[in-house]
Every structure is written in C-alpha cells, then in structure tokens.
Amino acid sequence: MGEDKLRWKPKIRPLQTSVQDGAVVLFDPLGISPSAVVLSPVAAAIVGLMDGRKTVREIAKEFSQRTGIEVSETEVLNLVEQLQRWYLLEDERFEEAYRKANEEFLKEGIRRFVLAGESYPEDPNALIDMVKALKRKVKLENIPNFRGTVIPHIDPRRGWEVYTKGLKLLAENPSPLYVILGVAHSPIRHPIQLLPMPIETPVGRINFPSRLAEKLVSSASFNLISDPLAFAHEHSVEFPAVFLKALFPDREFSALAFIVSDLDEGREAIDEVMDLLREILGSRRFIPIAAVDLSHMGPRFGDQILDEDLMRFHDGEFIAAFSTGDPNALVDLLKEYGNPTRIDAFGATYALLRLLKGDGARALAHDVSYEEETSSAVSFMSGLVF
Numbered sequence: 001m002g003e004d005k006l007r008w009k010p011k012i013r014p015l016q017t018s019v020q021d022g023a024v025v026l027f028d029p030l031g032i033s034p035s036a037v038v039l040s041p042v043a044a045a046i047v048g049l050m051d052g053r054k055t056v057r058e059i060a061k062e063f064s065q066r067t068g069i070e071v072s073e074t075e076v077l078n079l080v081e082q083l084q085r086w087y088l089l090e091d092e093r094f095e096e097a098y099r100k101a102n103e104e105f106l107k108e109g110i111r112r113f114v115l116a117g118e119s120y121p122e123d124p125n126a127l128i129d130m131v132k133a134l135k136r137k138v139k140l141e142n143i144p145n146f147r148g149t150v151i152p153h154i155d156p157r158r159g160w161e162v163y164t165k166g167l168k169l170l171a172e173n174p175s176p177l178y179v180i181l182g183v184a185h186s187p188i189r190h191p192i193q194l195l196p197m198p199i200e201t202p203v204g205r206i207n208f209p210s211r212l213a214e215k216l217v218s219s220a221s222f223n224l225i226s227d228p229l230a231f232a233h234e235h236s237v238e239f240p241a242v243f244l245k246a247l248f249p250d251r252e253f254s255a256l257a258f259i260v261s262d263l264d265e266g267r268e269a270i271d272e273v274m275d276l277l278r279e280i281l282g283s284r285r286f287i288p289i290a291a292v293d294l295s296h297m298g299p300r301f302g303d304q305i306l307d308e309d310l311m312r313f314h315d316g317e318f319i320a321a322f323s324t325g326d327p328n329a330l331v332d333l334l335k336e337y338g339n340p341t342r343i344d345a346f347g348a349t350y351a352l353l354r355l356l357k358g359d360g361a362r363a364l365a366h367d368v369s370y371e372e373e374t375s376s377a378v379s380f381m382s383g384l385v386f
Contacts, residue, residue: 006073010059010080011052011090014187018300019374029186031233032087032097042069043079052090056080102229111199111231111257115238119155124203124249131246134164135171140364144386146173148356150322150349152380153183153236153291158369159380163243165364166382170287171247177209177254178244179277179288179355181348182236184259188227191266192273192351195231195257199238201245207254215280216256220273234259236291236348244289260347264334270347274354290352292345294318294366298376301342306375308368314341315366315379325360325385327353345381358385 016027024044026037039047045067049059060076063069080089087094116122121130151166152159184193194217198208217224231237237257244255256277260270294315298306314337321329327350334346353361363383370377 005077006057007055008077008080009052009055010050010083012047012050012083013088013090013094015088016185026088028088029233030098030101030229032094032101034086037083037086037088042067042071046071046076046079047083050080050083050089098229102227105229105232106196110197110205111195111237113199113201113238113242114233115235116202116242119157119235119239120242122202127202127242127246128249131167131171131243134168138164138168140165140168143169143384144360144362146384146386147358148288148290148352148385150290150292150345150352150381150383150385151240152293152382153239154293154369154378154380155235156239158378159367162365162367162380162382164382166289166384167243167247169364169384170244170289173287174248174251175253175285175287177256177281177284177286178240179286180237180240180255180257181288181290181351182234182240182257182259183292183344183348184230184261185234185236186227186230188230188259188261190222190224190226191261191269191347192224193227193230193259194224195237195259196225196228199241199255199257201242203242203245203249206241206245207252209254209256212280213256216273216276219276219280222269224273230259231257240289240291258348258351260351262339262344263330263346263350264339265347267331267350270351271354274351278355278357288352288355290345290348292348292380294343294345294379294381295341296344296376296378297341298371298374300371300374300376303376306377308377311341311368311377311379314339314343315381318343318345319363319366319381319383322349322353322383323361323363325353325358352385356385361385 018025024039056077060073121127149166199206295311297311321333330350366381368379
C-alpha cells in the first residue's frame with residue numbers, strides 16, 4: 001500500500017440517502033453512479049468522514065477514536081477505492097463522467113419522462129382521465145385574481161388530493177406559456193438553472209420557447225445552463241409538466257422550466273434571473289408554477305425522532321410568510337429560525353413571488369405523508385398568488 005494513497009483526501013459527493021433494514025442506501029440523483037449503493041452502518045459512518053480535508057490515514061484514526069471500533073487504513077482505502085469506482089467521489093473520474101453525461105443529455109435535445117408507470121399512469125388516456133376527474137370533483141370558492149400557483153412535488157400517489165387544488169386553478173386558467181420553478185435535488189453550480197429543451201410527456205411534447213430562453217441566457221451574468229443533467233431525473237419539473245399536458249392534451253403551449261437551490265445559497269442570482277425574465281416577458285401572458293414540498297422530518301432525514309409539533313409550527317410559519325405575497329418574508333423567516341425541518345420550498349417559492357410581485361397569496365391545502373417503515377414524514381401544500 002503506497003504512502004501516496006494514504007494521503008488521499010476523499011470527498012463524498014452530495015447524494016440522497018435512506019435507511020432500509022438497518023443499512024444506509026446511497027442514491028446518485030444525477031444518475032452517474034449505475035445503481036444504488038448499500039452500506040453497513042460502520043461503512044456509512046466512515047463515509048461521513050470523507051469531507052475532502054482528512055486523509056485516508058486520518059479517517060481511519062478518527063473513526064476508531066470516535067467509536068472504539070478498530071478500522072485499518074487498508075479497510076478505509078478499500079472503501080474509498082470502491083466509492084471511486086462507483087463515481088461517488090468528487091474527483092477527476094467523476095468530473096469526466098459528468099461532462100460526458102451532460103453532453104449526451106444536451107445532444108438528445110428533449111427532456112424525456114422517467115417516472116411514468118411508477119408515480120403516474122404511462123398510458124395517455126389513463127393519465128388524462130386522472131386529471132379530468134379533478135375538473136369535476138374539486139371545488140374552489142372565493143378565488144381572487146389568479147396569477148400563479150404552488151403545487152407539491154411529492155409522489156402524486158402520496159399527495160394527490162393536495163395537488164388537485166393547484167391543478168384545478170391551472171385547469172380553469174389556460175395559458176400559452178408556463179414558468180415551472182422546481183427544486184434542485186441534484187447539485188448545481190449556480191443557484192438557478194434553466195432547462196434548454198422541450199419536455200416530453202406521455203400525452204405529448206411541451207414546446208420550448210427558444211427565443212425567450214436565448215434572451216434570458218445571454219442577459220444573465222452567469223451560466224444558466226451549466227448543469228443540464230440535473231433536470232434528467234428531476235421530479236419537481238416532471239410532475240408539473242406531465243400534469244399540465246394532461247390537463248390540456250389538445251393545446252399547444254410552451255414552458256420555461258427552472259430548478260432553484262436553497263434560498264440561502266444565492267438569493268442575488270435568483271433575483272437577477274426573475275427580474276430579467278419579468279422584463280423579457282413584458283406584457284406576454286404566462287403562469288408560473290412552483291413545485292415544492294415543505295418539511296422533511298424523521299430518522300430518514302437524520303432526526304432521532306419525528307417531532308410533529310415542530311413540523312406543524314414551521315409549516316405554519318412558512319405558510320404565513322408565503323401568504324403575505326412578499327418574497328422578503330421568506331428571507332426574514334430563514335433569518336429568524338433557519339430551516340430546522342428541512343423545508344425545500346424556500347428557493348422556488350421565493351422565485352415565484354419575486355417574479356410576480358403580487359398583491360398577496362393564499363394556501364389552498366396542506367397535508368402530511370407518513371412513512372411508517374422509517375417513522376418519517378414529508379409535508380406539502382398547494383396555494384395561489386394573486
């Protein structure tokens with residue numbers, strides 16, 4: 001074993017994790033790693049020390065001191081080399097694979113649907129029937145002048161009743177152009193990114209307004225399309241796009257789709273893009289849709305227990321801030337409390353409110369989906385901006 005390898009300072013990439021049958025499962029949201037990786041609790045704890053600052057030797061020593069479990073430098077190195085083979089480390093091997101995957105995604109020229117048959121029907125008629133039912137069944141009363149909406153992005157099988165409130169608004173207000181504001185579940189180099197292509201759904205294609213996009217991209221001070229691959233598996237873009245096309249299967253319309261990172265990672269960039277977009281759109285009719293969820297709590301997300309009182313409190317505070325219609329109310333909320341319940345809605349909802357500069361907003365529905373096997377929960381809402 002060479003001394004150089006022991007000086008290696010491995011850094012694990014941002015990954016999605018879950019706990020299944022006592023094991024820790026790593027998922028690559030970018031899809032570069034070919035499959036999910038299952039780690040023992042010991043291996044997962046060692047991986048947690050791979051921050052790019054510690055050498056292999058230091059990781060082995062720190063783990064042993066913290067846990068009292070002896071692990072050799074060779075065992076740590078073997079794990080690091082396996083992670084590298086799986087493209088789970090931030091290194092040259094991953095960067096090259098990421099570059100090629102982005103090139104291939106752009107070359108294809110359309111964002112394919114990937115969750116049909118799992119989260120929603122793949123059969124076009126069944127999908128259309130699914131959304132047609134909400135037109136008949138869902139009732140909304142005392143709705144002010146509608147300008148934009150919030151819907152969830154949780155799996156529709158877990159939150160369809162809340163989806164239907166926001167989708168009902170969209171069904172009654174067709175538009176030639178939609179602005180989809182999703183959440184960046186994959187790492188992106190800038191706080192907001194634009195999908196530079198049309199979107200395919202089981203019902204048909206949603207057009208891409210290329211001239212509008214070109215103006216926006218050329219006007220921005222940073223690269224708005226530096227990470228197109230982040231859209232390839234992004235459900236917070238796929239779900240609103242698919243349901244929009246199912247609502248209007250025979251209409252031609254366009255969509256500009258964005259993903260937005262956490263609000264504390266780059267509010268200035270979000271401001272810049274939303275202000276530019278508002279200026280470029282001018283008097284053109286459009287409807288923006290923020291596809292977001294609220295709290296993520298419980299052992300699946302790193303908590304020791306599911307604190308439902310804490311979740312309800314912070315959901316309530318977020319909804320109250322949203323209801324002002326003022327994007328700065330969300331900024332103030334983050335400054336006051338931070339984000340202890342992992343609400344992922346801050347960035348995209350802020351972008352929605354910044355784009356519209358509306359008179360106010362209203363929550364239409366709120367619910368919580370429980371995951372019994374992990375004693376965890378995700379909350380979500382629908383709402384409108386007027």
